[in-house]
Amino acid sequence: MNRNQTINTLFLICLKIIEEWYSPGKLLFVSSLIREQTKTKNHYYERKINELKNKYGLYFKGCEKVIVGRKEEEIFAEWDDFMQWENYDEALRYWTEAE
Numbered sequence: 049m050n051r052n053q054t055i056n057t058l059f060l061i062c063l064k065i066i067e068e069w070y071s072p073g074k075l076l077f078v079s080s081l082i083r084e085q086t087k088t089k090n091h092y093y094e095r096k097i098n099e100l101k102n103k104y105g106l107y108f109k110g111c112e113k114v115i116v117g118r119k120e121e122e123i124f125a126e127w128d129d130f131m132q133w134e135n136y137d138e139a140l141r142y143w144t145e146a147e
Contacts, residue, residue, distance in 0.1 A: 058085065100136070
């Protein structure tokens, strides 16, 4: 399931819960669940980004310069990591804004 599908699914679940359970106490419960989900996502992406920072000893932009600027033969494993890192970075920005 990609990020957009996850977001849409979470949204639909929340909407259904709100429709069926609407009351101030239940609404507070749902908003707490959403906040916890957001924190969990943030923690996950921060951990994955830190793993890549430790692996390469660089931040994302530094890693990008090294991989993109390489003149010799491409190392596909590095490109895989780079693309994954870019996705983690984007997802972390999204979930940070959602928080």
